[in-house]
Amino acid sequence: MATKTLAYQPGHETASDGDVESVSKPVDLHEAIKPTWKGRIWDTFDLPRDERRLLFKVDALILTFASLGYFLKNLDQSNINNAFLSGMQEDLGMYGNELVTAVSIWTVGYVIGQIPSNLLLTRVSPRYVIPALEFGWGIATLGSYGVKSYKALYALRFLVGLFESGFYPGIHYLLGGWYTPREIGKRAMIFWLAGSLGSMFSGFLQAAAYTNLSGVHGLAGWRWLFIIDAIITLPIALFGFFFLPGLPLQDKKEWWLTEEENELAIARLKRIGRAGRRPWTRARIKELFSTWHIYILPLQYVIWNNGGIQQPMGYYLKSFNKKPAPVPGRHYTVPQINNLPLVATGIFIVVSLFYAWLSDGPLKGRRWPFMYIGAFFLLGIAIPLRIIPLYENIEAHFALYWLTSAASGAGPLILAWINEINQHDTEKRALLVAMGNDLAYVVQAVGPNFYWKTT
Template sequence: METDGVPVRTWKGYVWDTWELPPDQRMLLFKVDAFVLTFASIGYFLKYLDQTNVNNAFLSGMKEDLAMYGNELVTSTSIWTVGYVIGQIPSNLLLTRVSPRYVIPALEVGWGIATICTASVASYKSLYALRFLVGLFESGFYPGIHYLLGSWYTPREIGKRAMIFWLAGTVGQLFSGFLQAAAYTNLDGVNGLSGWRWLFIIDSIITLPLAIAGFFFFPNLPQGGKKTWWITEKEHLLSVKRMEAVGRAGKQPLTKQKVKRILLSWHTYVLPMIYIIWNNGGLQPAMGYWLKSFNADPPPVPGTHFSVPEINNLPIPTSAIFIGMALIWGWLSDGLCRGARWPFIYAGAVISLIFSVLLLKMPLYTNIRGRMVVYWLSNIGNGAGPLILSWINEICSDDTEKRALLVAAGNDFAYVVQAVAPNFVWKTTDFPAARKGYTWSIILQILLILITALTQFLLWRDKRRAARSELTFLPASTPESDDDVLENRAGDLEGDRKTSRS
């Protein structure tokens, strides 16, 4: 709906933003959602399935078959993380030079092959080698998709879509439990293979066809100059103009001066820290270990026992509840909060801090139902991650190389910490109590609040300095300013491309 060329906000726009856009933009975004968002979400679902299946396999017989009685599971996760860390930044910078249509599907093929090979491991040392390869090939997918979303969507659109994409991974984690329970029940012993081995085979059979399809359906970047085959020439020009309207820059030469400018920017050091702290401050999935501990000999609670399917299925409500809350956050951030990301970072930190204290102080076995409910609710404050990366995308709109670098750096260095910290604070042998882990989470939630406040202060300071310098054009510094530009231009993308930012 439009009045004198200016869109009028209605309830439909808060449900899904394209309903209020002009027909040409609506059709363009329909195609982008269908090919980019859908492909990315399914791909991340499969990535997370292949990333987390080792935990389900561990609880379903791999521990005993591979003699993983110490901290081998944590070590395998750390080795996966090493591979993940090595590949992220080079992969994301490559996307500024080579089309995502070729880079991202190739990575999927790589981790699909490594996953199917995991079904044949005979020792945890072989598992280590394959988990490294899975991590290496998976490394470019998550930050690469966030960079891609920032290359197609405006501030009033990106938050909810980044959340949908990210939550596809959580659905993968949720589905992995169902899949392992089904594999254990129906395939255990078939063709002489344990149920946990079938899990890796099934995961790879699902992954590889989608990866091959990606070579045909994944898009080029709007700013790359090469039209994607499934949009018209007019839609291609429109996609470029939409990004110009919010100051989303295209590829630039990587000169010494540009590198120096990036290295001297506070963005380079502060923005990734938000994501690093958020990523490592979340509560580890401890409910499965807690349920398995009831089967110890001697049992902590005589007469209480949980089967393998129960150990895999009972933690599932944790993910289901979390998904519902995170979706609400994504819609509120784009809609009622007009692209603001910081309120949800603060809210998530406070909520996660409260649940960390609860799980640290509650007795393990005297209130079984109560602790189970706390486990189910414990992740509701952990939904800020995709909004943080959207915020980085928006703050660094005027420099695509910096944007690609910082989105990847935040995720990359988050996993550097994750490769080390769990060996000390989230040891497998410390579960289910995990007192060091919950204490670690409390500390990081406090740091998350402080680093977010520092970022807001620095953005405010830059805005004041820019106002004093009386520039007529400013690089995007806040998501709110980008959204104001879109509101003012309101579909008049065929006119003057010059915008004023405040």
């Protein structure tokens, strides 16, 4: 299903509910704007000069903050595992199930916070809420360096999860408050991939911090991990307070926009039917829960998020080192076990960007093809993986494991679609983006205990 991108037609405006004007004779922007080869590369090349200037500013500030913030969110989320392996286990006496408990407590905070945080964005400017969340998890991360017991660590991990919870759905909601359907897919994908890079590089960054700072000022290396992460995180949060924009349809003009640019930003959203805030009433709540969107769209994201093949290559490589060896003479070192699966990450990044550019461009805003492509591609990978004996045709296993990531690029496009299909109701848009990510994370956290066991 494609979402229509509507062009503004002067002289055809009528009043409608809320703060938005409707357009009685809309035109699909994918048809109205004929793309050039430069526009296929980056959509702003096909826009008028004033609109290009506006989007240059918005891209520079939103994408910079969002990408750095998501990179750091993943860094601060995963640092407990690096700290545990770097001496925290011994210092805090975590010899039982304490690490699993700490991760579970983080998950509780993360699940609790997402929906309230996103709904708050419909009433308080994202310019204040989202940087405040990042500042909060930065302070909680900093506090983790000084813990004397794992119980104190539990409390701080809950706060890290709670503050981090609103960042990912909040940024997607913010993207939906600035960009049209011919633009949002690419931006959502760039933001999402920044987090993937954060996960990939977090181990390298934290290993370097541990190696070079262990024992400095009498602090164990694992304590420095939390300090370094906080030192990186807090300035980005402060950057957000000054530069991250609110929503044009409901917040004050940003100081870095001219009056003309602010009016243009509002006009861009009105001409595609994007809505501003509306008051909560009993009738509105009833209306919200009577639509199919609230039951189907989050479920769609949950299925996508949890339907992929668990990245198994590292476990596969490590299994060759068992005794007795399943394949005599074949052995993989620790660097090989860590580095060979990174080929899949490279494939994932390239294919995901291709999906986004194709969706925003030649497919004219259609998001659904990539849900089907991912599903059929996964079947095409899973079936031969199930049929081929585990230790025969090892090169084929490598290729199949690497290609599993090529089916995983639809996630940001699904959230972009949720933004677009609910563009006439900003509260529902905020709720459903958060619901999809929240419920997906619940299943992702609980499900592997039953169907992805690594014993």
